[in-house]
Amino acid sequence: MGKAKKLLIIASKGTLDMAYPPLILAQVGAAMGLEVGVFFTFWGLNIIRKDTVDKLKISPVGNPALGMPNILGILPGMTSLATSMMKKRIESIKMASIRDMIKECKELGVKFYACSNTVELMGLKREQLIDEVDDIVGATAFLEMASEDAIVLFI
Numbered sequence: 001m002g003k004a005k006k007l008l009i010i011a012s013k014g015t016l017d018m019a020y021p022p023l024i025l026a027q028v029g030a031a032m033g034l035e036v037g038v039f040f041t042f043w044g045l046n047i048i049r050k051d052t053v054d055k056l057k058i059s060p061v062g063n064p065a066l067g068m069p070n071i072l073g074i075l076p077g078m079t080s081l082a083t084s085m086m087k088k089r090i091e092s093i094k095m096a097s098i099r100d101m102i103k104e105c106k107e108l109g110v111k112f113y114a115c116s117n118t119v120e121l122m123g124l125k126r127e128q129l130i131d132e133v134d135d136i137v138g139a140t141a142f143l144e145m146a147s148e149d150a151i152v153l154f155i
Helices: 016-029 044-048 076-094 098-107 116-121 139-146
Strands: 006-011 035-040 109-113 135-137 150-154
Touching: 006 016, 006 044, 006 139, 016 035, 016 044, 016 076, 016 098, 016 150, 035 044, 044 098, 044 116, 098 109, 109 116, 109 139, 116 135, 135 150, 139 150
Parallel strands: 006 035, 006 150, 035 109, 109 135
Antiparallel strands: none
16 A cells, blocks of 8 residues: 555544644645545534634633643633633734634645534534635545555544
């Protein structure tokens, strides 16, 4: 078997800190000449929903990397505080916003797919997704894409 020609990423989480990994990997893969597709499922759809893409938050509960006890994470305002702190860090290193990363991915030829089952489950319509979404596909279509010469990552 030869070197993989495709990179397929499953984005299953929709928080600010979990939106960056699939987009960064998609950008790098496309820049390396791979055919790249990102399949957004369950809460990962928040990354490609018009009403949530610019409002992603980071949860301090169950997130030990933040360095605060879980009990503090449940206090009112802690999600807003953690999100604000993360956004300040992102800005301080001049990292692109999620919206800008999506645009850069599209410029590199990355394809974005919404999971049809999850779209239906959440009662969403195509017009509620950002324009950069290429298609709404099911698991069968995704697995067909992944069947040959593909690196598949679940995030």
